[in-house]
Amino acid sequence: MHYIDCPWCGLRDESEFSYGGPADLIRPTLADDVSDQEWADYLFTRDNPCGEHHERWVHTFGCGQWLRLVRDTLSHKILRVDVLRKKQNIFPNITDERGI
């Protein structure tokens, strides 16, 4: 079971958290201009990296805040936990392949 260092609450068991998918999805807005393919990619197509994965978790049985984690999918090590700030590169040291 993972041990997640919530920036608000401290180290807590994974069972207090819920997983919320990848952290870097960009939601197409004013969606009429979006093609079916782009929309389907947003809904369904996911990266499955071997190594660093940026993902969202929420501290369901704690502060209720959404967090952004960098987790190594191979070793399950959690490299970083941060308060979620959408659309800002809060990991200047980590280059994201999406260029966010």
Added chain:
Amino acid sequence: MTGYRLDSTINMGSLIDRRKSLSFTFNGTRYKGYEGDSLASALLAEGVMVAGRSFKYHRPRGVFAADSQETNVIVQLETGAITEPNLKATQIELYEGLVARSVNCWPSARFDLGALIGLIKAFMPAGFYYKTFMWPSWHLFESTIRRAAGLGLSPIQPDPDRYMVQHATCDLLVVGAGPAGLMAADQASALGMRVILADDKKQSGGSLLWNGQEVGGEKGQVWAKNKAQTIKKNLLSQILNRTTVVGYYDHNFLLAIEYLPNATGHSPRQKLWKIRAGHVILATGSFERPLVYAGNDLPGTMLNSAIIHYVNAYGVAPGECAVIFTTNNTGYETARVLTAMGVTVRAIIDTRAAVTCEKQAWANEQGIIIYPHTVIKTAKGGKAVRSVQIEQIGGGKCLTLECDLVGLSGGWNPAVHLFSQSGGKLEFDDRLATFIPTTSAQDVTSVGSAKGAFDLGTCLLQGRDAGLAAAASRGFVGESTEVPEFEQWDKTDQDMMWTVPETSLSSAFVDFQSDVTAADIGLAAREGFVSVEHLKRYTTLGMGVDQGKSSNINAIGIMGDLTNRTPEKVGTTKFRPPFTPVTMGAMAASRPQGELLRPRKYMPGHNWHISKGAHMLDYGWQRPSHYPIAGETMQQAALREAKNVRNAVGVLESSPLGKFEVMGADAGKFLDHIYVGTMSNLKVGSIRYGLMLNEHGTIIDDGVVAKLSDGHFLLNVSSGHADRIMDWLEEWRQCEWPDLDVVIQNVTHCWGAITLAGPNARAVLTALGCDIPLKNDQFPHMRWRMGTLSGFDVRIFRVSFSGEVSFEINIPSNHTVELLSRIEVEGKAYGLAPYGIEALDMLRIEKGYLLIGTDTDSSTIPQDIGFGRAINKKASDFIGRRSLKRETALSDDRYHLVGLMSDQMMQSGSHILDQNKKSRGFITSACFGAGVLRPIALALLRAGHDRMGEKVTLYTQGTESAATVCQAVHFDPDGEKLND
């Protein structure tokens, strides 16, 4: 002859108390043992040689090991509700009145009819079932084979025992309280670490409890006891005895099971420990390996370490005349221990060509014959071993030796199970002929024989140093503890032998419990199952209760020899938790059970409803389904209550309705994103209905939004969805629109809600004394007002889920009961009666008000329930909008929500058939309409909106009936009553 208890003048037995005699029953016969005995040691002492039967061929088997590695004597403990299957007799502590049976034999272990299978053994090699029972169909044979398969029996009754869970954190968890573990725990605890030391025995000491070695000038057992006491004296540290660490998971999270043998009444029988450790030291020891030759499974054949264990710890001689077969120095120690007890040692058979150890000289002095470079080729006997045939390696002299005990040692395997579970890498060590831990994946260190250090000195030193290092890595520094003096017993001079050369492979057992022979492994290799994972599944090797603790490494070696690979290349199967089997009850201990499985939610007025004769059911909340009078059925009561709403006035407690306040400058903008409808232009005092979609366009909830003031909204969401919708709103607020100025507060439990519905509702409010103007033109439908009612501060919402004029009163929840009572009193004159959820359901179906999740499913989009226009009108974006423009969403052949009329009662779930008897839709809700006074239904029907007035055929459970498609709103379609 058989095993017996040694005279107390020769050997007391270090773990037993000869003053306390215990009686127990095994396979229907009564026996005696002593306090401190294991079931296995007591059986040996009583001369029970055949104590179990093997799984496949039902071969007679006797006690083989002395710990969790036991593979032969698997028993069903106790009977009835508390019975526990498949326990190892070596791990059961004897107690007065214990009752156990061998599994897998009938009528008894000694005379087992299933042994007839053994006669056709030659025709049942590995993979026999897969090959034989394929034609014409596996299912033809399945039930018979299933009955023969499996070991013990699960209890049929619920488990009356109690279990508990305990969470713990520590700086250091040491697994195993042998010499290495004790040193590590003592060192770390002396430096101020919070240490947990867990060990599966009832006493700390590990191998020191039975191997007779001395440490620091005293008996090993005494040294261990003193060390344990030192650790216990430190208040930050604790020792968990009788505790098996069974699983090692991510981020140093470990599971352990503590056995509490003296459980009585309500005290728990087992405790599940969930331990989060800063660092873990694995001092889990090692398992001895048997040797593989024909007849190596005959009762009377034991591991050398087990022989020493039974003699020293339990004062039991497992036989009278022994032959010791060894690839290393362990055999000589066994011979020494046995000789001292007066047991004849006929010979030591050593596979090594050149034997060089001090014990050899000792053996020569004692007159024990040593046969170097020699093996046991075959053991002979019926229900126990009678003789062994020995032969020099490479041909040469054959000799038959009579004996009733054969001691085996093929080397030692470090118990790497937990290390491997933690993600650590293993490496094959040629010198030790076994796998040892190398690179760790977590904060974990292996020490002692668990790391391949088989001599006491290295164990003690490694333990101390690991304790020091673990402490230093977490900032605990100080003096190191002293490593005591010790008696050396080197086990490292080791010969590698996976099978005895030229033995008969088909009766040379590798996995005793599953009856896998060396020949079966050969067959698997020939048929291409050379991967160790395939080998396991094809032959069932290592799949028994012991999970291959004795067999896996031998099998890997044999497979390597057969395929010209090193054991390293063959690799091990994946080590998975649990290390030893765990009772279901213990695993369930961390989950709430019974009444606590799902907490019940009670409304503020719960007791008031009960006092009115309500029948309560769980609808996510405890709510009245109906209020039966004088023997009414639920249907009769619900129809009466619903009619009373239509004709007079009804009262319903609707407190469970989800109530969220959304506040902030951007609250309107936020809600525009969330709802299909536009909420930002809502006027203060007004209410609007809205649908919530997910990104797939599916309707996930509906409800009303009231604007309380500028930048302040109150959302009503479905009772059953409230918690989920709250999470949903927070997720979007925090993750997608964090820059919006908005906060959301769930105030569901702050407010009691009481609904007054029916033509007389307004009159009841007036009678209660209400300072809000109630006339329709002053307070129309879909508006809300604030004021006082019967002296209470309230908000009143004119919304309706029944089709009647309806006032939903929100009142601070602590006043709910009082207001309900006053409403009851004042309402009497107006025919007021409470109504339950069943009546509410009838009223809403009749009015065509849908329940999301009941009248819609995971593919229902707004167009399907008649909200196409609302979507087209809205210019701004909202969740799910793009999905509503997909080709499938725009199709004409979607499931539309419609009404159905019929002369007969309809049933939800009924299919609506086309001419070809294919289903074109289904009924989602059905009832008898209390207002229209005929059977009605709501349904999802393909292209239903274009089929108004059509006659359709309904199908349910083999019967067909007729119905007519109509609008979903059966009652008051123009809203005349609603807007009265």
